Amino acid sequence: MAASVEIIRAALADALNEVGVDLEALQIQSAGRREVVRVIVDRDGGIDLDHIAELSRRIAELLDAEPLAEQFAGTYVLEVSSPGTDRPLTEEKHWRRATGRLVEATCADDTVITGRIVGAHDGIVEIVMDDGQARAIPLGELRRGIVQLEFTKQGATPAEVESLDDEFADDDVALEAHGDDDVAIEAHALDDVALDANAADNE
Known part of the structure; x- marks a missing residue:
């Protein structure tokens, strides 16, 4: 028997609301003899790793107790996370x-x-x-x-941004220098070939 997403969603949403957390999404997929339960949660102020761990224990306790336990024919794997930055803002x-x-x-x-x-x-x-x-x-x-992803800190001054640009410019110079080293190594290899050819002629 496949787990009922709607029954589990309703139970989890009510339990999470009691602790000021929203159930953003619930997905249940079969993976062989197990089912993977993916839960996405969020709240005002954000969700950190400690809170994720706490919520994971709370959700697991709910899933292991009746009436939700009867929704699973076998074992399940629980994954709890917060929304990523790619989550569209619609509400x-x-x-x-x-x-x-x-x-x-x-x-x-x-x-x-x-x-x-x-x-x-x-x-x-x-x-x-x-x-x-x-x-x-x-x-x-x-x-x-x-x-949008930002690669400079909020409120960065023009001087700080220019300094960051200079760092990237230095990296480019280093890469170019490394390229010259590669050319030098290739030239050295050609010299070795020439030496080998001269040695063969002398023999």
Whole structure:
């Protein structure tokens, strides 16, 4: 008997809500004689590894007890994690939990805007655009948002960014020098061939 996703989802959602955690997604897949239970959780303030471990124990206790235990014909493997940065922002809680992050947002009219989220409440998402303009956008006008990866720290000064660029430039120089060494090694190999040829002629 395959486990009922809906029965398990309802039970886990209720139990997690009691401790201020949202059940973002639940997936159950068969893997041979076992079933893999993947649970994605989130909350305001984020989820760290210690919290993941605590939630894993709590969820395992629920799955091992009746009435959920009868949903599994054999053994199961439990995987608990938090959403990755590639999770689309579609609900107000998603936008709120991404406060401070750079985001690319697709609006209902298919226009795309980029800015930093400064808040989300009462159906409004507040974003500071690249040009510094602050906008309060109704949630209904946003189709979804994607958090952008940033390779420099927030608030980095131009001097810090320039310093980082210099470091990359130094790395490029080092790679080029390594390339010259390879050329030198090849030239040395050719010299060895020439020496071998001369030795053969002398014989």
